Amino acid sequence: MFPLRLLRTARRVLPAKSLSTTGQLTDLTVDNEGIATLTLQRAPVNSLNVELLQELTTVLGQVEKDKAKGLVLTSASPSVFSAGLDITEMYNPNVERLTALWTSLQDLWATLYSAPYPTAVAINGHAPAGGCMMALCCEYRTMVSGRYTIGLNETAVGIPVPEWLIGTMCKVISQREAEVALNAGLMFTVEEALKVGLIDETATDKADAIEKSKKFIKRFDKISPIAHSLTKQRFRSDVLQPFAKNREADLNQFKYVVLQPEVQELLGQIIQKLKQKKAAK
Ligand SMILES: CC/C=C\C/C=C\C/C=C/C/C=C/C(=O)SCCNC(=O)CCNC(=O)[C@H](O)C(C)(C)COP(=O)(O)OP(=O)(O)OC[C@H]1O[C@@H](n2cnc3c(N)ncnc32)[C@H](O)[C@@H]1OP(=O)(O)O
Numbered sequence: 001m002f003p004l005r006l007l008r009t010a011r012r013v014l015p016a017k018s019l020s021t022t023g024q025l026t027d028l029t030v031d032n033e034g035i036a037t038l039t040l041q042r043a044p045v046n047s048l049n050v051e052l053l054q055e056l057t058t059v060l061g062q063v064e065k066d067k068a069k070g071l072v073l074t075s076a077s078p079s080v081f082s083a084g085l086d087i088t089e090m091y092n093p094n095v096e097r098l099t100a101l102w103t104s105l106q107d108l109w110a111t112l113y114s115a116p117y118p119t120a121v122a123i124n125g126h127a128p129a130g131g132c133m134m135a136l137c138c139e140y141r142t143m144v145s146g147r148y149t150i151g152l153n154e155t156a157v158g159i160p161v162p163e164w165l166i167g168t169m170c171k172v173i174s175q176r177e178a179e180v181a182l183n184a185g186l187m188f189t190v191e192e193a194l195k196v197g198l199i200d201e202t203a204t205d206k207a208d209a210i211e212k213s214k215k216f217i218k219r220f221d222k223i224s225p226i227a228h229s230l231t232k233q234r235f236r237s238d239v240l241q242p243f244a245k246n247r248e249a250d251l252n253q254f255k256y257v258v259l260q261p262e263v264q265e266l267l268g269q270i271i272q273k274l275k276q277k278k279a280a281k
Pocket residue numbers: 044045047079080082083084085086087088126128129130131133153154157159160161162163165250251253254255257274275277278
C-alpha cells in the first residue's frame with residue numbers, strides 16, 4: 001500500500017492572496033498560476049536552526065494541503081542560499097536542543113524529498129551541507145552563476161554524512177563523483193556542479209532562476225498528479241524506506257558524533273574562523 005499522502009488527485013489554482021503567508025523565518029507566496037515560492041529569510045545566511053527547520057516543514061505541509069501546482073524554493077539573501085545547519089546549535093549544545101535539531105532536519109528532509117507536488121529550487125548563492133541537502137531534495141535545480149559553491153562538506157566540519165543523504169546525492173550525480181566529493185568534503189563551483197549534473201542549469205540572476213524553476217513546474221500541467229507523485233515515489237523509495245526504519249539509530253549516531261571532544265574542538269575552530277573572516281572584511 002502507498003502512503004495516502006502520495007495519492008494526489010488534483011491541483012487547485014487559487015488566487016495568490018489566498019495561500020500566501022509570511023512566517024518569521026520564511027515567506028510563502030503563490031502566483032496566479034498556483035505555483036508556490038518559499039523564500040528562506042533567516043539573516044544573515046539562512047543557517048538552519050530548530051525554528052527555521054520546523055517552520056519550513058510546517059509551510060511545506062501547508063503547500064501540500066492547499067494543493068499548490070508546485071513549489072519553488074529560494075532565499076532572500078543576496079549571496080547565500082543556505083549555510084546549512086546552524087553550527088552554533090551543535091557547539092557546546094544542550095542535548096535536548098541537539099535532539100530537536102536533528103529530528104527537525106530529518107522531518108524536513110523526509111517531507112521535502114517525498115513531496116507529492118513538483119519541486120524546483122532557485123539556488124541564488126552558496127549552498128553548503130544542509131543548503132545542498134535542500135536543493136538535492138528538489139526535482140530540478142537552477143543555480144545563479146557567480147563565485148558560489150555547492151556541495152556536502154560535512155566531513156570537513158567533522159561529521160560523517162548519513163546514509164540517507166548519501167543516497168539522495170547518488171540519485172543526482174554518479175556514485176563515483178559522490179564518493180570522491182563526500183569523503184573529502186569537497187565543494188563544487190557552479191561550473192563544476194553543472195558538469196557533474198548536481199545542478200540542471202545556470203541562471204543569470206535570482207529572477208531568471210525563479211523563472212526557469214517555474215518553467216520546470218509547468219511541465220507538469222498536462223501530467224496527472226497521481227502519475228507524477230507515484231512515479232516520483234518509486235524513484236525515491238529505496239532511500240526513503242530504510243530512512244524511516246532507522247530514524248532513531250540515525251539520531252543517536254548524530255548525537256554521539258557531535259558530542260565527541262574532537263568534533264566539538266573542530267566546530268569551535270570553524271566558529272572562530274567565521275568570526276575572524278567577518279572581522280577581516
Ligand atoms: C548518522 C548520522 C551521523 C552524523 C551525521 C551528522 C551530520 C550530517 C549532516 C548533514 C546535514 C547538514 C550538516 C550541516 O549543514 S553542517 C554546516 C556546514 N556549513 C558550513 O560549513 C558553512 C559555513 N559558512 C560558510 O562557509 C560561509 O558563511 C558562507 C559561504 C555560507 C557565506 O559566506 P559569507 O562571506 O557570505 O558570510 P560569512 O561572513 O562567512 O558569515 C556571515 C555570518 O553568518 C555566520 N554563519 C555562517 N555560516 C554559519 C552556519 N552554518 N551556522 C551558523 N552561523 C553561520 C557567520 O559566523 C557570520 O556571523 P556573524 O559574524 O555573527 O555575522
